[in-house]
Structures are given as structure tokens and as C-alpha cells.
Amino acid sequence: MSTTLTAPRRSRALPAPATGARRRRVLHWIATHAIAVALAIMFAGPVVLVGLTALMTDEQALTTNLWPESWNWSNFADVFAKSHLLTWTLNTLMYAGLGTLFMLVSSIPVAYALARFRFRGRKLAFLLVITTMMLPPQVVAVPIYLIWARFGLTETLWPLILPMLLGDAFSIFLLRQFLLTIPREYTDAARVDGCSDFRTLVRVILPMARPAIAAVALFQFFYCWNDYYGPLLYTWINQDNWTLSLGLSTFKAFHSVQWNLTMAATLLVTAPVIIVFFFAQRVFIEGVTLTGVKG
């Protein structure tokens, strides 16, 4: 506070101590933007090189040329023809779609309880949620695998989908952080009007938490889309139930000389994620910021 009082505001009325300050500002502009452009090349470079390779002929993809001699858009169709990309996509959509749906149904009520109810053990419950969120999935993998083996569900994606009905720690954590920012007055007012807990959740909380719910749903969907460990553990032997990440990880081995097709497959797996992101950019970025925990 005191600094604002003592600091003389930069006066716009006076023409700046002429050229010196202005030149420095121009140089500063050039310097920062030069670095930004260099970084942009660094970030975009890999994608550009992958895209160029994806369009080369089989032979040229093995050479050191960087620019395609001919533009083979048919490579993308070849990926579909030569692999089970369609099956993998459908499996991935089932895993991601049902996983996200189940997660929402189970996690919203839990986050609501953690954020709104006062009860003994509330802090402990929250700490346990964070603990399960941070621990590597491998820690409890053996006994869980045995549970699913008993039900005969290994070699399917159900062991990854069904647990979502019992809450997902990361989603619960994120939703709770957001629900805490909703002022208590709103829920208290609903209570005074005689709303039950359920009605309060549906009528008051859900409409206000829409951006957070959208963010959590997107994260879950992307998580499932990306997941490699889960499908590797459960559907490794049964190729019919492979997801995109499993298929892509073995793509190069089955098409060993065809880097062009492998790169085309890589782009095809990535494209949906990027498209979804552009439709939901704001929700997404706000969600990421929410994970950063502010004191």
C-alpha cells in the first residue's frame, strides 16, 4: 500500500525524456518478441517436421530429406487401411466416454460433501483424497488385477471404466477446490427456503459449478484418451480391445520401415484432442490454473 503512495506515477503528460526511453522500449519490444519467436519455432518445430514426414513416400521417409518431394495425403487413408485404427478409436471413445460419465456421477456428490458439510474427519478425508491422487497406480495394482481376474474382466477395458463409479480422486480434489469458492450464503439461503441437500446441489451448486465440471470432464476425457498404463495392463493380450495409445505404441514395430505412416498415425491420434481444446480453451486453462493451488 505505502508503495503506491510514494511511487510517483509514470507521467504521460510530459513527453518522455525524449528518445532514450523510447528507444529502450523499442529495443525491449524487439528483444522479447525475438525470444518469443525463437520459442515458437522450438515448440512448433517438432509438429511441422512430423507433418512433413507424414506426407512423404515410404522411400523418402527413410532419407534425410526434410521436405516431401510429393504430397501423399493418401498416407492418412493407408493408416486406416493397414491398422485397426477404427477399432482402437471406438475402444478409446468407449473408455473415455463412459469413464468421464461415471466419474461425474460419482465425484460431484463427494466433492459437494467435502466442500459444504461440517463433520468430524472432514480434513482427514480430504487428505486421503490427495494421497490416493498422488500415489502411483502401481502400488495397489496386483490385488486389483486379481479382483478383476476373479470376475473374468481382465483383457477388457471394464477394469478401467467401472471404478469410475466410485469416484476419482483428482476430480474430487479439483471440484472441491472450486466449490469452496462458492459463497456459503447461496447454499444457506437455499437451506432456509427448505431445500433438501439434493435440491441444493442440483439447483444452486451445479449451475454455478458448470465451468469446473466442464474442466474436470475434459481432464478425465483426455486422461483416458492418453492412458497407456491401464490398457497395457488389462488388454495387452486381446488386440480387439486395444486403445489408440496401445495401438500407436506398437505401430512402428509392425510397420517397421514406414516412419511416414507412423507419423501420420501420430497426427491422427493427436488431432481430436487439439480440436476439442480449441472449442473449450477457456474452461481448460481455468481448470489447469485451479490445479496450481493458491494459498
Add this chain to the structure above:
Amino acid sequence: MRARPKRREGLRALLWLSPWIAGFSIFFAYPLASTVYFSFTNYNMFTLEFVGLDNWRYLLQDDRVWVSAKNTLWLVVFMVPAQVVFSIGVAQLLTKLKTGVGFFRTLFYLPTLVPMVAGTVAFVFLLNPVGPVNQILSWVGIAGPDWFGDPSWSKPSLTALAVWGCGNTMVIFLAALLDVPKHMYEAAAIDGAGAWRQFRSITLPTIAPVLMFSLVTAVIYALQYFTQAMIASRVASGATDSAGSSFTPGYPEGSLLTLPQWFFHAAFRDSNMGYGSVLALLLFATSMIFTLILLRQFRKAEEVHS
């Protein structure tokens, strides 16, 4: 509203929490307990035999555990700081830009969205011995190494991948940097503080909690490092790991072996679930140390809240 009896609120909370309580018991508490039990057995899903401390004794002489530990330590010492420092740098740059902030921010963020498997496969291609990166390096007269095929370059290559996909950390830092009151910089500039000085005495203290949080989380993720390493080994070595073929993780020469991979291999490829459980508990213990640090920070943040 405080008049409401607390007992009843507790019961209602219990009702709302019941799905999670069930999930926590079935998918965490019970499996953790039985992992401890399995660690004293020789178990391959069909026969179970109690062997006491044999698995634990074997742990001490298992070279691959030490190799994994060393690799993970490398990731914690080099990859984690590289990613965090780079993220802060890029975020700081974004706050300084006068034009095109939105464009650059989106562009820098996009690589994060590339699925891990896709990103890793792409990097293995880009960094193959006759790949595009080595080609570009040769234009300036540098003979590039066989990145993912050379044990001394494989981890740096994965670090490049991690730095490329640093978007989430960058966005978190960007939010934190924008929270620093502008007038503090103006005041400091008038007092004659240079850019570095301003960063050290204004920016760093303000973003310290976020920085600490990111570092701890990044360390926890380094302990879990699995997908990128496994894909890199697999694609670079050309192994399929389809049923019937064999694949030993860690290629080249164990330089990418991490504990989660070694656990996966022991428990689910060698069907040695007893010893796998020992590795799982080792993983649990190391992750728990850093999780506890994280929990302490959360408790501090919560106290500020309420």
C-alpha cells in the same frame, strides 16, 4: 444455520461420501493390505506359497532396483528443475510481451495436449540417428548422437520431451506471475532495481508457494515415470511386446529403466507377483515421503482459507 445438530450433518455427509468410501476401501485400503501380505509370498496367480522375507532379501541384491533408483534420481536432479525453470522463464516472457500474447500462449501450450504416446513416438522419430534433428544439426557441422539408442543421451532426450510439453506448469506459473501486484515492480524500478533483482526480491517470494507445489508434484511424477520411458525403449529398440515375444524395459542398456516399469515387468510379465509386491511397496514408501510434504503444504493453504 449453526443451530442444526452436528450429528445429523455428519450422517448426511457420510451418505454423500459413501461412493468414495467404498472406492477407497475396495481400490486402495484393501489392495494395500494385501500387497503387504503378498510381499511375503511366492505367488504367480495360480500357486501361492509363503516364503517369509525371501522377496525382501532378493530386493537388496537386485541390480535393476539400483539402476532404476539411479535413473529416477537423474530425473529428479535434471529433468524436474529443467522443466520448472523453463516453465517460469516462458511464463515470465509471456508477461513481458506487448503484442500477440494470446497467440504465443496458445502455441506454447499446445504440445502439452499431444498424447504422451504420440509425443514420445514422434520424438523417437525426430531424434533417430538419421532423423530430422541430426540432419539439421549436420547443417551447422554437428554430428548428432543416436539419441534414444545411446544410454548417455536417452535421458536427456526424454528431458527435451518433458520441456517441450511443459504447458501445464507454464499456465500455473503464468497465473501466479500475473497475481504479483504491478505497483511493486514500478516502485522497485524507481528504486533502481534491475530485472534480476526485481525477479529475486519481488517475483520469487510471491510465487514461492506455487513454485514449491510445482516442484513437489514434479518430483512425485518423476517417481512414477513410466509411459514415456517405456514407449521410447520400445519404439527405439523395435520390440513389440505382443503376446509371445519378450521385451525387457530400459533400452538402451537399462538407461531408461524406472521402478514402476521394473515392477510392471516383474509382476505382470514374469508373473512374479510376490516380488512385484515388494517393488510396489518400495514405490509406495518413496512416493509417500513426497506426498506427505505436499499434504503439509495443503494444510498450510487450508489454514489460510478458513
